[in-house]
Amino acid sequence: MKNLENEFVKDGLKLPLVEDFYTIQGEGYHTGKAAYFIRLGGCDIGCQWCDTKFAWHPNLHKLTDIKDIIGQAKIYSAKSIVVTGGEPLNYNLGHLCTELKKLNIKIYLETSGVGPLTGNWDWICLSPKKHNTPNDQLYNKAKELKVIINNEQDFIWAEECSKKVNKNCKLFLQPEWSKYENIIPEIINYVKENTKWSISLQSQKFMHIP
Numbered sequence: 001m002k003n004l005e006n007e008f009v010k011d012g013l014k015l016p017l018v019e020d021f022y023t024i025q026g027e028g029y030h031t032g033k034a035a036y037f038i039r040l041g042g043c044d045i046g047c048q049w050c051d052t053k054f055a056w057h058p059n060l061h062k063l064t065d066i067k068d069i070i071g072q073a074k075i076y077s078a079k080s081i082v083v084t085g086g087e088p089l090n091y092n093l094g095h096l097c098t099e100l101k102k103l104n105i106k107i108y109l110e111t112s113g114v115g116p117l118t119g120n121w122d123w124i125c126l127s128p129k130k131h132n133t134p135n136d137q138l139y140n141k142a143k144e145l146k147v148i149i150n151n152e153q154d155f156i157w158a159e160e161c162s163k164k165v166n167k168n169c170k171l172f173l174q175p176e177w178s179k180y181e182n183i184i185p186e187i188i189n190y191v192k193e194n195t196k197w198s199i200s201l202q203s204q205k206f207m208h209i210p
Helices: 007-011 066-073 094-101 136-141 153-162 177-193 203-207
Strands: 014-024 034-040 063-065 080-084 106-111 123-126 144-149 170-175
Touching (some): 014 066, 034 066, 066 094, 144 153, 144 177, 153 170, 170 177
Antiparallel strands (some): 014 063
16 A cells, blocks of 8 residues: 555544445444444455455545544534545544544544554454454454454464454454355354354445445
8 A cells, every 4th residue: 555645634633534335334333323434535455355456545535634523423413533545543532532522422443453553443353364454452442353254264363363352352253245145154063152243244236335
């Protein structure tokens, strides 16, 4: 990923905004709740099954002042805001979090955990990838572990990750969407035998919403 050479980006005062929208949270612990999403551009992890490849290249997306991002979020009645990507931890999110906190809104982070943690978050969902592993700080801070299951080897990876998170972290296995029909029976059987896990579905795709 080509780095954005900009002092405002370095300080987190401007961010490459892909899209922002008010919708229903479709995955993980907060499924079914209304949430405002802020999607940032830039990710060099390169998961072949990624469904947001349009967000990989930061230079394709307009650098947006965080004041404008926050101003847009204030229009809606959301009680929570999800910052996602791409990979949001490519950027300094301290200023964004500070300003969002002033709105008395819960702020959630969706991350693979490869970058340094910035910002003060109410909830961190860690979705680790085998080919670019998270740093230990993210394992310790995560309140939710969401592992994408693409093949049988991913169950082993999920168990390795579950040993690194804190004891109160919620554990989820989520089928990779393009293999849903084939992999969901295996996930169901696995969770029945390993009850510390729950199943996360991309329910937004079933509901046909953003």
